[in-house]
Amino acid sequence: MPVMTMVEAINDALRVEMRRDPRVVLLGEDVGVKGGVFGCSAGLWKEFGGDRVMDTPLSESGIVGAAIGMALYGLVPVAEIQFSDFIYPAFDQIVSEAAKMRYRSGGEYTVPMTIRTPIGGGIRGGHYHSQSPEAYFAHTPGLKVVVPSTPSDAKGLLLASIRDPDPVLFMEPKLVYRTLKEEVPEGEHVVEIGKARVVRSGKDVTLIAWGGMVGMCEKAAAKCAEEGIDCEIIDVRTIVPLDEATILESVKKTGRAVIVYEAPKTGGFGGEISAILAEKAIEWLEAPILRVTGFDTPFPYTLESVYLPEPGRIREAVLKVVRF
Amino acid sequence: MSLELISVMGDAGVPANTPAPSLAPEQLLEIYRVMVLTRLLDDRAMKLQRQGRIGFYVPALGQEASHIGTAAALTADDWVFPSYRDPGIALLRGVGVVELLHQCYGNSTDHTLGRQMPVHYSFKKIRLVSISSPIGTQIAQAAGAAMAMKIRKEPHVAITYFGDGSTSSNDFHAGLNFAGVFAAPCIFVCENNGWAISVPLEGQTASATMAAKAEAYGMPGVRVDGNDVLAVYAATHEAVERARVGHGPTLIETITFRMGGHSSSDDASRYRDPKVCEIWAKRDPIDRFKAWLEGKKLLKVAQEQAIRDRCEQELKEAIDAAEKVGPPAVSTMFDDVYATRTTQQDEQWAELKDALKRGVVAKGHHGEFPL
Structure with a gap:
């Protein structure tokens, strides 16, 4: 089994799922050509092209709002919010829209969208690059909130999140991004959501x-x-x-x-x-x-x-x- | 960029400057019928609210041309992201008025199971996306859907509706900006009705027009007489044609007027001079379309009366039907939050069911709820 950091494991999960399911698209700030500020989407723009890995304008509500529209239409978007500290402009789209769409439409419309976002301290980032806002989102029925703690779980839980029929907020601890290396299964590796x-x-x-x-x-x-x-x-x-x-x-x-x-x-x-x-x-x-x-x-x-x-x-x- | 008001029928001070769109007589009469039905529904629903038979309503009075004329320029494959003041779109796309009324009553036949206030419709069968109350959120979503259409190389368009107040929301900016950058096939319809609850247009923007904002997003912006259904149709038709061949989004500003209050909870006389309404009453979109149709000998008096009678009958039957249906079962409250219920929800429902059986929970205003 290959040994990976959490960043590499996330990258591997995205690649595995994008190869498997042509509906999966990535969007966010700097996720394309640069491959993400932490490198989580490195190489994906080159492999899958600009239609599936989209560098967007600098607007969190635009990223999540557009991702919701894509999900409604039938794509499976994975949106990245560069730091969870910047997620608040998208709070309305996440809480009022994505989380309530299935309910308010009587199950007609669903938002199978994953929002990836780094959380927590450990990188000397001050309060705009270090916060852990999971509690705000845990208070929202209709949304799932996932936080892996190891590279292997990051891969398995991210694959499960992308395949989940409901919107998932996938929070990646920066403290672990590059500090922990472990063996991560190649290819298919799904960790069920909802199991401690x-x-x-x-x-x-x-x-x-x-x-x-x-x-x-x-x-x-x-x-x-x-x-x-x-x-x-x-x-x-x-x-x-x-x-x-x-x-x-x-x-x-x-x-x-x-x-x-x-x-x-x-x-x-x-x-x-x-x-x-x-x-x-x-x-x-x-x-x-x-x-x-x-x-x-x-x-x-x-x-x-x-x-x-x-x-x-x-x-x-x-x-x-x-x-x- | 031309900010001339697009007009087909002409109006006092507004010259006709655009030829009538080539619509068959039956298409014109269908648009007229839906406008009339929307007006009658509005009138009846406000009365039902005043009588305490439904909880709330949002009148679209005076804006029938603006939303129905734009929607008429779409095909069934296009996607609609409306606001809460656009009920005629669902009717035009084939939804029965009874389905709207089931939603307004929040009963068990309402396929959204009474989960939202009246007029927050959702109809996937006609690609009309669930309506929410937060202002402007649908704008960014429509841009995303249009981006998805482009990615999939499908020749559809997304159209979204919002009021002048929404142009101040961050999702107006986000939606137009995304659609502009990605050249997405999205039509943005700003129904400028002059008021955002109590705040008049000049309190919303210092921009001379809403259409002018399009320039900053790199897309065409047009202004159209929003009470001239043919002008509205013509402007939308052109925008849709552009979008379908890959020429990107358009912002359409329809100049109209909110004749009623913001909602059944609002009394516009407290902040608005009613004389303004008298001026706009003379520009009534249904009266003007009727006069135009009669002038073209496409609508006879007897025929017009028959259309109204049919709409009245349909409404009466719909209200009777919706009123007969009871509230949704309490257990449905826990459905559709997630694809499958969580263990926490199962536990909460079990506790609630037990409390209901023991009579611990007070009866709601609908009386006894079925489990």
Whole structure:
């Protein structure tokens, strides 16, 4: 099996699907000739031509609005929003239009569109190149929200997203883009949307994370293991639809949960997971549910490494719930 | 770029400058019939709203020529992305008035299952895309559909409708810009009716015309007498012909007037001098088309009355039919959100169903809901 970064795995997924399905088109800023600012669509413009890999004007609502029109007409568009920090001009098209089209038309019109967008910190990007806005979108019925944490999952989940009959917001953690290399299956490799992944089995505490924070949890778990604490790690993988069963099963086993996410603490999606655990697993809990998160501030530039949850803070939270 | 008002019939102060399009008498009479039916539907629906029989309505009064005349220049294969003030397009493309009324009643026969306010229609069988309330969003979507037509090398066009207020939305800019850059076969119809709820045209733009905005997007912009159905048809026909042979998009500004309020929830007399309406009443699009047809001996008095009688009858039967149908089953609330329900939705529906069975949930204004 070839070894790939997440960027290479995404590129591979796009190529595989464009070769398989002539309806698939890419559009976005700089996705064509340049191949994307991160290189995710490198080489595709050359292979598939300008009709299928479109460099668009600099307009997020135009990119998503046009992609919706293409999807309605029968194409399978994969739109790129260069940074999720710039997605807000398209918020109306995503939330009011794409997510509601099937419902409001009684199932007549559907929008099988994928919006790829990089999220999170890790590249010294300040608050306009680092945010994690998944919670805004998780609050929108009709939209699926997928966040891979490994190259292999990125490929498998992207193929599943492009083939999904509903609009999918596919959020790519920049922290992982080039830092993690692993074997990725060649050709066909689909990872089902809606299934969390048990990254590490353990019996003492469940760490729940997605995207770039999964790797942080692994580092924290390694430290905790040296201290005799056995962490289980759940990679949520798809925020919507959420695989509650896997999370509940783990927390019922360990009796303790620490949820880790990059976004500001207040209103983050970890709060939703915490509420689910409180509703459905309270009898199994041995300690309060804790969250290790970014802070209720804009994402800082110089102090990025302080803002991001890191193994030290995660370990502290683990110790706290274990000793509760 | 010419900003001369395209006119076929002529009007006070507006000289006729364009020959009548070559339409067969039966086509002309069909356009006339749909204009009349749209007017009568408008009148009845506003009354139904006032009587509390439907919840809401958006009148198209005075804009019948603007949206029906443009749509008449399309073929059945073309795609329509309308606004909420264009009900005649569905009627012209063969949808029965009863289907519109089922939607306005939000009943279980409405194929969109009462999920949207009245007049937010969706009819895939006539390639009319689901209408939404946010302003201007359909403009960028129409551009995308037109780009897809070009990519697939299919000779269709996408047409989209919006008001003067929409020209301030970011999707107006995005849609026209994308269509211009990609030379997409898209027709943008700005129905300039002078008002965006309470804000008059001069509060919306400092541009002398809406059509002038086309120049900045690299496409032709034309202004047409929006109450002259033949002029509207002629302008659209030309734009469609250009688009079909790969010459890209056009912006058409139809100069018309919103004779009613913004919606049934609006009282225009609070912000608009009613004298303006008197001036526009003299330019009524149906009266003018009727006079033109009579002048050409294409419509006799008895024939006109027969058309009205038929429309009235059709409307009466449609209202009776729509009123008889109950609300959609509550379970349908969870359908069509996704292709398949999520486990969360299954769980929520199970809880709700149980609560309904136990009588915990209050009855709605429709009374008892079927499960």
